[in-house]
Structure formats: C-alpha cells, structure tokens
Amino acid sequence: MTISSRLIILLTFLVALMASIMPLPLSVDAFRPDWVLVVLLYWCLALPARVNVISAWVMGFILDVLLGSTLGVHAGAMALSVYIIAGNFQKIRNFSIWQQALIVGVLSALYHLIVFWLQRFLTDAVFLPSYLYPVLTTIILWPWAFLLLRKIRRNFRIK
Amino acid sequence: MNPIFKHGPSPQHRLVLVLFCSVALIFFDHKMNSFESARGFLQSMVSPLQYLATAPKQMMNWAAENVVTRRQLIDDNEQYKINELVFHEQALQLDIIKRENERLRALLASPLRGDAKKMVAEILAVDSDPYTHQVVINRGANDGVFEGQAVIDDEGIVGQILHVGTTSSRVLLITDVTHAVPVRISRNGVRLIASGVGVLGALSHNHVPHSTDIRVDDLLVTSGLGGKFPEGYPVAKVTSVLQDESRAFSQIQSEPVAKIDRLRYVLLLWPEQVNGEQSKTTKVSDKKANSK
Numbered sequence: 363m364t365i366s367s368r369l370i371i372l373l374t375f376l377v378a379l380m381a382s383i384m385p386l387p388l389s390v391d392a393f394r395p396d397w398v399l400v401v402l403l404y405w406c407l408a409l410p411a412r413v414n415v416i417s418a419w420v421m422g423f424i425l426d427v428l429l430g431s432t433l434g435v436h437a438g439a440m441a442l443s444v445y446i447i448a449g450n451f452q453k454i455r456n457f458s459i460w461q462q463a464l465i466v467g468v469l470s471a472l473y474h475l476i477v478f479w480l481q482r483f484l485t486d487a488v489f490l491p492s493y494l495y496p497v498l499t500t501i502i503l504w505p506w507a508f509l510l511l512r513k514i515r516r517n518f519r520i521k
Numbered sequence: 522m523n524p525i526f527k528h529g530p531s532p533q534h535r536l537v538l539v540l541f542c543s544v545a546l547i548f549f550d551h552k553m554n555s556f557e558s559a560r561g562f563l564q565s566m567v568s569p570l571q572y573l574a575t576a577p578k579q580m581m582n583w584a585a586e587n588v589v590t591r592r593q594l595i596d597d598n599e600q601y602k603i604n605e606l607v608f609h610e611q612a613l614q615l616d617i618i619k620r621e622n623e624r625l626r627a628l629l630a631s632p633l634r635g636d637a638k639k640m641v642a643e644i645l646a647v648d649s650d651p652y653t654h655q656v657v658i659n660r661g662a663n664d665g666v667f668e669g670q671a672v673i674d675d676e677g678i679v680g681q682i683l684h685v686g687t688t689s690s691r692v693l694l695i696t697d698v699t700h701a702v703p704v705r706i707s708r709n710g711v712r713l714i715a716s717g718v719g720v721l722g723a724l725s726h727n728h729v730p731h732s733t734d735i736r737v738d739d740l741l742v743t744s745g746l747g748g749k750f751p752e753g754y755p756v757a758k759v760t761s762v763l764q765d766e767s768r769a770f771s772q773i774q775s776e777p778v779a780k781i782d783r784l785r786y787v788l789l790l791w792p793e794q795v796n797g798e799q800s801k802t803t804k805v806s807d808k809k810a811n812s813k
Contacts, residue, residue: 376570379570380570380573380574381574383570383571383574383646383648384574384575384577384578385574385575385578385646385647388721388782391647392651414532414535415532415535415536415539416535416538416539418539419539419542419543423546424567427560427563427564427566427567428567428570428571429648429650429653430648430650430653430655430657430683430684430691431650431652431653432546432547432550432551433546433547433550433556434542434543434544434545434546434547434550435543435547437539437542437543437546438539438540438543438544438547441536441539441540441543442536442540445532445535445536448532449532477652478652480547481652484547484551485652485698485699486698487652487698487719488719490651492651493651
C-alpha cells in the first residue's frame with residue numbers, strides 16, 4: 363500500500379462526499395444517489411483489508427457533519443450496510459454486475475431505512491415514499507461507478 | 522500485497538465497536554447537546570469541502586451574470602432606477618412615520634426601538650438530507666454570527682442560526698420538524714405557535730381553540746416572545762382553517778411567506794442595541810474627542 367494509492371482512495375471518497383452535498387434543483391434532489399455508499403462498497407469489495415467497517419463509520423460521520431444531522435446516525439447506518447458486504451465479499455465479487463447492482467440496491471434501501479428509523483426515533487419524522495427514490499438511482503449508478511473505479515484501481519495499480 | 526491470514530479485529534468486533542460509538546454519539550449529541558462547541562469546530566473543518574462543492578454552481582452563476590447582452594443590462598438598469606425612485610419615496614414616508622412613532626412611544630413611556638444591525642449572507646449549500654431542513658451560509662464567527670440569530674429574506678422569517686463555524690454557519694429553517702416560532706395574527710394580535718412539519722411550504726399550529734378568531738389569508742407575524750426573533754416580521758399566511766367540532770382543537774395550516782425553496786441571499790439580524798449602551802458609547806467617543 364503506497365502513499366499514492368492511499369491518496370487516490372481518499373480522493374475518490376472526497377469526490378463522493380462533494381457529489382452528495384452538491385446543490386441540485388429541488389425536483390432532482392430527491393433522486394440523488396448514495397455516492398458515498400457506492401464508493402465505499404466498491405472499495406470494500408475490491409480491497410476488504412483496506413476499506414472496512416471502520417472507514418465506513420468515519421465516512422458516515424463526515425456525512426453527518428456535512429448534512430447537519432444528529433452525529434452518529436449516518437455513521438451507524440453506513441457501518442451496518444458495509445458490514446454485510448465485508449462479511450460476504452468473496453461471494454459478491456463473483457456475481458455479475460447487474461446482480462451486484464441489485465444487492466447494492468438492497469443495501470442502499472437498508473441504509474435509508476436505518477437512517478429513517480433513527481430519525482423517527484429521535485424527531486418523529488413521517489415516512490414518505492420519496493425517501494426511497496435514491497435506491498433506484500443507486501442501482502443505476504452502480505455498474506458505471508464499478509467500471510470507473512475498477513479502471514482507476516487497475517490504472518494506478520492499487521492493491 | 523494481499524495477506525492470506527487476516528490481521529486485526531474481525532468485522533464483527535469492528536461493527537460492535539462502531540455501533541457502540543454511534544449510539545454514544547447519538548445519545549450525547551441529541552439528548553445532552555454536549556457537542557455544541559465541537560459542532561462549530563467540525564463545521565469549520567468541513568467548510569472547504571462545502572465551498573468546493575458549490576464551485577460548479579458558482580461558476581454557472583458567474584457565467585450567467587457575465588454573458589448578458591448590452592440591451593438586457595440597459596433594461597435592467599432602467600428598472601432599478603425606477604425601483605430606486607419608488608423605494609426612496611417610501612423610505613422618506615417611513616422616516617416621518619418612524620419619528621412620529623418614536624415620539625408617541627416616548628409619550629407613552631415605552632422603550633424606543635433602535636435600528637437593528639443587518640448583514641447580507643449568501644447560501645452556500647442546501648441539505649440533501651430529507652429529514653432536516655437546513656442551509657449553510659457563507660458567514661461565520663469571523664463576521665460576528667452567533668447561535669440562535671434570526672435569519673430573514675426579503676419577504677419574511679427564514680430561520681435561525683444552528684451551528685457557527687469560523688467562515689460558514691448552518692441555518693435551521695422554520696419548516697424543520699424541530700423548529701417552532703412564536704407568532705401572532707397581525708389583524709387581531711392573537712398569539713400562536715408556528716411549528717414546522719418537515720415539508721417545505723407548510724407550517725402547522727397546534728392547540729388552537731375552536732373559538733379563536735382566525736381566517737384564511739390572515740398574516741402571521743413574529744410576536745417577539747421568546748426573545749429569538751425580533752417583533753413584527755412576517756412569518757406565514759394561513760392557508761386552511763378546519764374547525765371540526767369532534768376534535769379538541771381546530772386544525773390550522775399556514776404557508777411561509779419567505780421563499781424557502783428558492784433562497785439565494787438572506788439577511789442576518791442582530792438584536793437591537795439598548796439605548797443606554799448607545800449613549801454610553803457616544804459618551805466614550807465624546808471623551809476621546811475631548812482628550813484629542
């Protein structure tokens with residue numbers, strides 16, 4: 363693990379964080395995919411020894427600060443979703459891209475539901491179907507993000 | 522190098538560790554509010570990221586502002602000149618009324634109202650989190666922003682400052698589920714509480730008796746109770762009054778007058794200076810002038 367490969371992984375996370383707080387028109391905003399989750403899941407599948415539950419929690423914590431939610435909400439949800447991948451990475455690695463996309467969709471739904479349950483518990487938020495719209499865009503995003511990140515990983519020989 | 526044998530704690534142990542951290546953080550942040558100062562620090566840490574994330578939008582705005590025709594600029598300029606004339610005339614009127622009001626208040630021995638200090642701020646980012654209604658503005662502790670400060674736009678109350686960083690701060694909007702603002706009906710002075718329901722463009726009023734005189738299209742203004750918001754700024758307009766006798770209270774919905782979903786610039790208000798303080802400062806400056 364050289365310093366440059368570590369930097370490149372960090373850079374992909376930084377871009378994902380920026381994409382998840384970038385201002386968007388209100389109509390598109392509900393469909394914003396879970397950039398951070400997608401990047402985390404890719405690195406967790408590719409390099410489970412480097413990116414794991416702890417890094418997921420740290421990214422979730424930064425997301426908490428950026429989004430102004432109660433500290434620990436996104437962190438916990440992110441860590442739980444990544445834990446499922448970290449336990450089964452050898453199986454999921456061998457699936458086709460579309461099968462992986464479905465699994466990512468399920469994980470993204472789990473992530474949003476955990477965040478919603480915690481928010482419901484803390485502030486009496488009411489469930490709206492629009493809270494699960496990002497799941498659709500995340501499923502569509504996964505193949506592209508997967509191909510791009512694999513290209514980056516092979517190009518810079520990150521191991 | 523991929524190790525064949527894993528090092529370090531197993532995923533299960535890591536998960537238990539981080540979940541414990543999460544629960545502790547949620548408890549201390551939500552129930553005990555023990556991260557108020559740390560929040561400001563964290564806010565300053567991530568503000569470069571927020572500035573960076575808004576860069577594309579800023580660039581688009583810059584381009585849109587720079588790529589305009591001469592004709593358009595001339596038209597705009599003319600419009601502004603006409604507006605200025607109208608507003609100037611209104612300001613003259615206001616000045617006279619203000620002085621008259623001050624005289625009347627002095628006759629009634631009521632405290633005078635000074636001018637509040639104001640500052641324009643630009644919206645840096647809008648939260649993508651659907652559970653909280655917050656925006657980030659480009660003013661922080663360096664500009665004297667403080668927690669709980671009132672934020673308005675050109676139409677009415679927008680919200681209040683939640684966390685202060687050094688160069689940016691976070692505004693809690695009035696439509697957030699956790700926010701409520703004391704208001705009164707400007708027509709008859711009946712006091713209500715306007716609480717957010719988590720939907721942009723809607724506020725609800727709980728515990729309003731059936732006998733209350735309230736109608737659709739009534740303007741609700743801040744009552745100044747609670748001390749956070751200065752008195753008299755418009756907050757919302759009543760959109761529906763449902764007086765169902767089978768329920769304990771009438772159900773009242775209103776709509777914020779501020780354009781919460783299309784904010785770009787907002788105004789920060791500082792509380793009005795107490796007159797005693799003002800006279801003190803003038804005395805000090807007089808003394809300085811004398812000694813010179």
